[in-house]
Amino acid sequence: MVSVKLEKVNKIFAPNVHVLKDLDLNIQDKEFMVLVGPSGCGKSTCLNIIAGLELVTDGKIMFGDADVTELPPKERNLAMVFQSYALYPHMDVRKNMSFALRLAKKDPEYIEEMVQKAANILDISDLLERKPKELSGGQRQRVALGRCIVRDPSVFLFDEPLSNLDAKLRSQMRGEIIKLQKRLKTTLVYVTHDQVEAMSMADRITILNDGCIQQVGTPSEVYDSPRNKFVAGFIGSPTMNFIECVKDGKTLKFGDNILKLTEALNDKSSKASSENLVFGFRPEHTKITSKPHEGAYKVTINVVEYLGAQTVISFEFSGKIFAMAVSPGFYSANMGDTAYISFPIEKAHIFDPETNLNLVHDVAIQKIL
Numbered sequence: 461m462v463s464v465k466l467e468k469v470n471k472i473f474a475p476n477v478h479v480l481k482d483l484d485l486n487i488q489d490k491e492f493m494v495l496v497g498p499s500g501c502g503k504s505t506c507l508n509i510i511a512g513l514e515l516v517t518d519g520k521i522m523f524g525d526a527d528v529t530e531l532p533p534k535e536r537n538l539a540m541v542f543q544s545y546a547l548y549p550h551m552d553v554r555k556n557m558s559f560a561l562r563l564a565k566k567d568p569e570y571i572e573e574m575v576q577k578a579a580n581i582l583d584i585s586d587l588l589e590r591k592p593k594e595l596s597g598g599q600r601q602r603v604a605l606g607r608c609i610v611r612d613p614s615v616f617l618f619d620e621p622l623s624n625l626d627a628k629l630r631s632q633m634r635g636e637i638i639k640l641q642k643r644l645k646t647t648l649v650y651v652t653h654d655q656v657e658a659m660s661m662a663d664r665i666t667i668l669n670d671g672c673i674q675q676v677g678t679p680s681e682v683y684d685s686p687r688n689k690f691v692a693g694f695i696g697s698p699t700m701n702f703i704e705c706v707k708d709g710k711t712l713k714f715g716d717n718i719l720k721l722t723e724a725l726n727d728k729s730s731k732a733s734s735e736n737l738v739f740g741f742r743p744e745h746t747k748i749t750s751k752p753h754e755g756a757y758k759v760t761i762n763v764v765e766y767l768g769a770q771t772v773i774s775f776e777f778s779g780k781i782f783a784m785a786v787s788p789g790f791y792s793a794n795m796g797d798t799a800y801i802s803f804p805i806e807k808a809h810i811f812d813p814e815t816n817l818n819l820v821h822d823v824a825i826q827k828i829l
């Protein structure tokens with residue numbers, strides 16, 4: 461139980477691969493923090509640096525008040541779960557779970573007590589005599605978690621621990637990990653490239669791109685108030701629509717179409733570097749009707765995808781393809797149909813293409829807590 465703080469952390473791999481750039485991050489005690497970002501953005505490197513498996517090129521790592529920057533992994537009191545959970549194949553579950561404690565020469569009674577406690581929490585008490593090859597993927601993953609729990613670490617570090625599991629098991633394990641963390645009250649840093657996983661699990665999310673932190677916030681903060689175009693496009697599914705436009709007085713012009721701005725949006729968008737702007741609207745906030753009405757734009761239906769929980773309709777507007785999402789059965793359309801769409805102005809995002817910053821939500825990278 462400890463807070464984790466990264467101060468101006470840089471990691472440069474030879475020759476000259478600058479992977480983490482001036483990372484400042486405050487992870488609270490008992491917090492479930494998810495690091496999310498595209499492949500190669502530096503998530504695993506960041507986790508390895510917290511673990512001590514990699515050393516920083518520059519900067520500082522603090523666990524609570526202790527500077528651990530130079531400490532080896534075994535002195536950091538943390539436990540890590542990787543994508544390949546790497547159980548020892550020749551050892552049964554009990555031996556796998558107790559391995560670290562036996563290595564640390566703990567008392568056998570204490571070891572058995574910790575194993576039983578962890579096995580109970582994870583509901584694997586009846587599997588203790590089995591070898592890993594006699595377990596399902598989900599059971600193996602639970603043993604890997606058990607191996608962490610028995611050590612009673614101050615910090616859990618998880619690197620894409622669920623990506624080897626099928627979709628159903630993944631969603632079940634997600635729920636189990638959330639419950640586990642709330643029950644053990646241990647600080648947990650969880651890496652994934654899956655924004656749905658990030659949104660559903662995190663107390664707060666850190667969004668990384670190209671070795672730089674783009675935003676740190678609760679799932680609703682990063683969804684409702686994305687700081688820049690990258691966060692806006694990364695969080696949310698289907699992804700946010702972006703349309704290039706030009707500011708003209710108190711309106712935005714997309715080709716021949718005009719959107720009237722409110723006073724507030726007009727003020728905010730006036731702060732842009734030029735009159736060129738990018739308008740952003742989420743598929744799920746877009747409204748569609750078959751009849752024209754004031755404030756609606758005429759579009760042509762492109763593809764209709766029935767996805768079960770929602771229907772995604774792509775449409776052509778101003779020469780480009782955009783997406784919208786509606787409840788199933790809400791609107792039936794065919795390719796080539798004409799329809800009318802509108803966006804609620806209070807949900808609009810406007811980005812400055814020079815800086816990519818969101819002019820509507822001018823928020824800090826990370827709120828000071």
Ligand SMILES: Nc1ncnc2c1ncn2[C@@H]1O[C@H](COP(=O)(O)OP(=O)(O)OP(=O)(O)O)[C@@H](O)[C@H]1O
Nearest residue numbers: 473474477479498499500501502503504505506653
């Ligand atoms: N030991 C290393 N030497 C040189 N470059 C490295 C080393 N380890 C990682 N990198 C580079 O650092 C960058 C970030 O790698 P990292 O593994 O942290 O990405 P990631 O965000 O975890 O990606 P993924 O989602 O694919 O796992 C990549 O460009 C990678 O090639």
Ligand SMILES: [Mg+2]
Nearest residue numbers: 503504505619
């Ligand atoms: Mg990785």
